[in-house]
Amino acid sequence: MNKKQFSLLVAIVVTTAMVLTGCGPAATPTPVPPTATPVPPTATPVPPAATPTPTEPCLIIGALYGGPITDAGYNQAMHESVMAIKQNIACVQIIEAENVPDEAGAKTTMENMIAQGVRMIFATAFNHQNPAYELSQSHPDVIFEHAGGWMMGPNFANFFGEPPDAWYLMGVAAGKMTETNKMGFVAAFPLGWTLTFVNAFELGAQSVNPDVQTIVAFTFAWGDSAKEADATNSLINQGCDVITMHVDSPATVISAAESRGAYSIGFQSLAAQQFAPEYWISGTGYTLGGTLTWLASTVLDGTWEPIFLRCGMAEGCMVMAPFGPTVPQEVQDYVNQVKADLEADKITVFKGPIVDQDGNVQVAEGEVLTDDTMSAVDWFVEGVIGSPK
């Protein structure tokens, strides 16, 4: 191998690099002030933090999303919650990254954020838990908040809403509206929480309509529109007339249901309602703006502690969407009553006895499922059709 030729090439590469960087190779990463934030979605009234304020921001917050922030679903809900911090605390600066890949791929983004001066990170995708946790160990001065996980550390905590109650409520609404007694549930993965949502939904529907069934179809992806359309159509073809979902963005499922004339119940974000002007029943969405603002304020005044934060409808972390035009007033009144009961703790969703699809008693008489067990559920209640694994 000719050394001269090789070193010539290396010299060219290095020279080009040096010329373009303007000086010798730097020893530390030079933080570059961000010049633009991604396009703000039309739903948020928050003005984009485009120009950095002349004074130093009091806190730079980084937020990662597993998908696009305008997806009218989970990522949009999280995005709006994060932007609410800026609305409430004007001196913070927010850096966002969308479509951040799962697991190890997220580390690069977070490291880059930290190099830009981020001192608080909201990792909103489920599969960002591992990399965020590992980074929390190598960056003890950065606070990490993960959405929906369970790991805890000195500078790592997590937050989420409390969907099961909301799902029960939606189940009640669906149970009242269905005419074929079959409801369809499009789900991404057989995850413990997903199964819990399905179970809560079915239990809620059964409370007003004992013969109702829920059919579950898995797409095995958080955001594969074509599969979601396939699944929705397949469920409707089996007789379901109410469709709901646990995928990142409800848009496709709801559009598909609407085009077939089936009712839909939304999830993740209230922005989903626009996709079903006629057959929308109701929906729930995450409105964690207040919670995240509070977390950020604790970081600012130095009182932050790692807590396993969960809050539900009563605290305003989850909201019920307005009813659609075809929902009769009596159904609306009934659902509102159940909502009030749930918030007043008069109803406990997972109170025994609960029997699963195969006839086994999963929750005994007098027992109640705890959060830990809910996240590890691997069974469906009686009345659900589908495989939980």
Add this chain to the structure above:
Amino acid sequence: MTLLSVLGVISSAIFSGTSLLYTTLGEVITERSGIVNLGLEGVLLVSASTGFAVTSLTGNPYLGVLAAALAGGLMNMVLGYLVVTRNGNQLASGLALMFFGFGLSALIGKPYVGSRIKGLPRILLPGLSDLPRLYASLFKFDTLIYLAIPTAILLWWLLFRTRWGLGLRAVGESADTAFASGRNPRLIRYQALFVGGLLAGLGAAHLSIAYAMNWTEYMTAGRGFIAVALVIFSKWHPLRAIVGALLFSGAVAFQLLLQSSGVRISPFILDTIPYLLTLLVLIVWGGTRKHAAPASLGRVYHGTE
């Protein structure tokens, strides 16, 4: 397994198979002229995002379909330039086009993620207006679906009953011989690529405008490669491609049905069956030596210039 669910599988197969069929038809034309387009995935993505963007901007889904078709044609022109004019390697050029499509589609589609569009209007199959709502919606198809099979027949006619088709097939068998008999292989290949791109664009348009009514990055999920496999499966024949497309997409619909019937066959294993079938077809009927493949598929034509 009710009548509704069986009909439902057929309906689902038609719905999700239409985009596959158009794409496959396009690739049949392209490969018949001797060019393999491994970049179909990128072409589909760019067309899907363009079509969705135009539909969102103008509110007119037909304009969107047109835009998608044109976008597909233009993407294939890039491949044409690399492969036909610059004599680049087909596989490498195709893959480069695929990566290009990944990036360009993300750029085009980004401002439109989460937009709500008016999809292609659906018309009930004539004569079925008395069916109850649930059944009727099984047979409400959009324009592209109605045009799919006629398009396949049109292509069959073009390929096998016109002089243009003859020239195209000649170029696909041996570009030098075609040149010797007075044809212009380069021009014909460009034409084939453009037509192929138009068709692929239609397929992509159906996906983003009529079926999913959505745009997300990488939303075609491998359909480009499925189409390449389908072309082989249907032995480069447009009419057999109809069967192939229905089979491939029917497998997906069937698998969903099984899932909710409590049958525990892994959906992933079911998904592999179309590919394994294609492999079997190849092994049994011999892809290389027999009549099936255009002889000069994959070869670079240097001409006499």
Add this chain to the structure above:
Amino acid sequence: MSRTAPIHPRFSVFWQRFLNGVILRYTLMVLLVLLLFGAILLISGRNPLQSYKDMLAFTLGSAYGFSEVLVAMTPMLITALAVALPSRLILINVGVEGQLYMGACFATWGALTFRDLPAWCLLPLMALLGMAGGALWAFIPGYLRALGIVNETITTLLLNSVAPKIVSFFIFGFWHSPMDTDKTANFVPAARLPTFFGTRVDLSLVIALVLLALFWWVMRYTRWGLEMRAIGGNPQAARRNGIPVSAYLVVIMCIGGAIAGLAGMAQVSGYYGLLLANFSRGTGYMGFLISWLSFGDPLGILLTSFVVAIIFTGGNLLQLTQGLPFAVINILLAFTLFVVLARPTFLKEKAS
């Protein structure tokens, strides 16, 4: 599909061409690419000069950035090698993507089954399993090709689509818990490749470089290399001279697959620490492109994968500083490829 003619000229010719003023052409090519992508950046409202400065400052100007470049480079390096070896026999191994997945799958089985073994036992075992998985996946196309039934390009392409589904089947069927979405549980520490200096650069880089050197040495200085070049030049003549061509076709294809499988093992063991469904977004295809662009030359592979890694790693930063979707960096990559692909005089050689 007919066999394409030789696309990989001899090793030394690459360097001949290199000296003949091609340096100037390379520089012009680079500038052209930067210009084209800069135009795209401008059109979409971003600042090209600032973007390029950011990218280079990060990837070449910071220790962390450089380590990330190495991390991104390693899998592509190995997959490029997995394509380069069979290419010497004019075997077109587009199937590295699938072989990557199968290698990862087999290695994962090892990691999850033999949790209690110490690292010095478990890691080599996983490596062997990974190679076995990749080799198995390459065997079928290789065998069919040796028998003259089907071209390996098509078969490997088909199997590429099958492999990720098999991986998903295992994840959701056996290696999955209600706490996981589309991945397995984390591997035990003994199943993770060791990293260096607190960065994410792991042992697979060393393995990659060793393999690269081994490849160069085998092709240059061993009888096998000589025989392979003979087959690559003229299979009929080679066969008449007693070289077992069919055996070589199958074995070399399997070795190529094994190398790709090793890349898969490195991904799950080193980079991820678990098996994630659909974890590879074109790494195998990128390896194919790199090998093809460098004519299968070891040093060329090293340089090309380095450049590609710079592009991808820099793109990650642009997402934060310019609000550019990460996928858009593929355009820069594609332009680089286009410009190289569209240069006939340099590349025409003996292509048919």
